[in-house]
Amino acid sequence: MDRDHAWKSEWDRRAQFCENDLLFDRGLETNSGIVHTYYNKQLLNFIGSERSMRILDVGCGTGDSIELIKKTNGSAINIFGLDYCDGAIYRCNSKLEVSLFENVNLFIGSADNLMFKDCSFDRVICISVLQYLSDSDCDHALYELLRVTQRGKYIYITIHNSFSPFWFVHKIVHCLYIGKLLRKLRILGEDTCPKENIRSYLWYLQRITSNGGKIVDISSFNILPKYAPQRIIPPLLRLEILLRRIPVISHLVQNIGAVSTIVVMRE
Numbered sequence: 001m002d003r004d005h006a007w008k009s010e011w012d013r014r015a016q017f018c019e020n021d022l023l024f025d026r027g028l029e030t031n032s033g034i035v036h037t038y039y040n041k042q043l044l045n046f047i048g049s050e051r052s053m054r055i056l057d058v059g060c061g062t063g064d065s066i067e068l069i070k071k072t073n074g075s076a077i078n079i080f081g082l083d084y085c086d087g088a089i090y091r092c093n094s095k096l097e098v099s100l101f102e103n104v105n106l107f108i109g110s111a112d113n114l115m116f117k118d119c120s121f122d123r124v125i126c127i128s129v130l131q132y133l134s135d136s137d138c139d140h141a142l143y144e145l146l147r148v149t150q151r152g153k154y155i156y157i158t159i160h161n162s163f164s165p166f167w168f169v170h171k172i173v174h175c176l177y178i179g180k181l182l183r184k185l186r187i188l189g190e191d192t193c194p195k196e197n198i199r200s201y202l203w204y205l206q207r208i209t210s211n212g213g214k215i216v217d218i219s220s221f222n223i224l225p226k227y228a229p230q231r232i233i234p235p236l237l238r239l240e241i242l243l244r245r246i247p248v249i250s251h252l253v254q255n256i257g258a259v260s261t262i263v264v265m266r267e
């Protein structure tokens with residue numbers, strides 16, 4: 001089985017077995033409050049306060065972002081959620097139905113072949129999805145995200161950034177089989193997934209530009225090994241958020257976080 005199919009099966013498996021949506025979307029048992037708030041604020045700043053917009057969430061998972069935007073911006077916003085995992089769409093539908101949100105449309109489909117017409121949306125978001133696509137599929141997906149966005153409007157992409165010391169450390173740890181030992185000692189969690197396609201933010205910048213997008217903002221976060229012991233991650237992330245309030249530090253760590261957010265304008 002190639003990696004892309006392995007990932008699709010993994011999402012289908014998770015949709016069936018994960019006890020809660022957070023575990024499906026983020027692989028977490030509970031949200032670390034301050035970090036969640038940080039990401040939500042960043043997303044809502046991107047969406048802005050216009051009351052009437054068409055928004056597409058590609059790889060929407062169980063619909064956390066859709067729920068957040070709907071609760072904040074109200075019923076006039078038209079949101080379209082798409083995911084290739086029907087179990088995710090099922091969960092998303094159940095979650096959103098409870099809140100009786102209007103103007104939400106959900107679709108099963110793949111990021112690299114969107115069924116929407118050119119220039120259909122004011123905002124497109126694609127959070128933590130592209131690392132599950134191969135280089136060529138990711139390139140197609142970037143083309144598609146740009147194609148369906150109106151000219152002069154914006155796309156919000158979060159990616160895993162290999163230009164981060166900690167993905168580097170992570171690779172070394174795994175190559176040296178220290179990972180195996182740490183898992184045996186239960187210091188690291190089970191590594192059941194096929195490896196993600198971790199590319200550098202520079203790779204994305206180059207592909208976005210060649211597909212007709214203009215990068216208007218980039219920031220990165222999470223200067224931590226992804227597989228650090230779960231207990232120490234939340235306090236360290238809190239510390240990172242606090243330290244980022246100091247401009248020099250914020251500037252220094254701008255592009256070396258494990259997770260990068262790229263805001264793109266379609267030209």
Ligand SMILES: C[S@@+](CC[C@H](N)C(=O)[O-])C[C@H]1O[C@@H](n2cnc3c(N)ncnc32)[C@H](O)[C@@H]1O
Pocket residue numbers: 011024025026058059060061062063064065082083084085088109110111112126127128129132133
């Ligand atoms: C880590 S979850 C993120 C979910 C959501 N965006 C969030 O931030 O909570 C990744 C989601 O991307 C979806 N996905 C992965 N590859 C995809 C593809 N090629 N097309 C559409 N959805 C995809 C998965 O099914 C999964 O729901």
